[in-house]
Amino acid sequence: MQKDVHSLLESSEFKSLVAKRAKISILLTILLFLSYYGFVLLIGYNKPFLAQKLDEATATTLGIPLAISVILASWLLTVIYVVWANAIYDPEVKRLRAKLFGK
Numbered sequence: 644m645q646k647d648v649h650s651l652l653e654s655s656e657f658k659s660l661v662a663k664r665a666k667i668s669i670l671l672t673i674l675l676f677l678s679y680y681g682f683v684l685l686i687g688y689n690k691p692f693l694a695q696k697l698d699e700a701t702a703t704t705l706g707i708p709l710a711i712s713v714i715l716a717s718w719l720l721t722v723i724y725v726v727w728a729n730a731i732y733d734p735e736v737k738r739l740r741a742k743l744f745g746k
Contacts, residue, residue: 651743660735671720678716
């Protein structure tokens with residue numbers, strides 16, 4: 644059993660799966676950081692831009708929809724990862740697990 648686990652961990656299939664997961668995780672993390680920290684930097688360095696009123700009749704400024712879009716972007720990135728994991732990653736893990744344990 645130990646030999647089987649070691650051979651699976653050294654296989655190109657397993658390494659490819661780990662690389663795919665790392666790529667998607669890093670990409671989504673970078674996108675999340677750009678969204679969040681980009682908004683924080685806007686708050687810090689360009690308050691007049693965020694303070695622009697969207698409509699003269701309301702008090703809503705540009706900062707409100709941008710803040711909401713940051714939250715929605717984080718949800719969207721989470722959904723993207725879950726869909727990817729359910730469609731690609733989990734079936735591949737299941738296949739490799741079956742290969743190792745014969746189930």
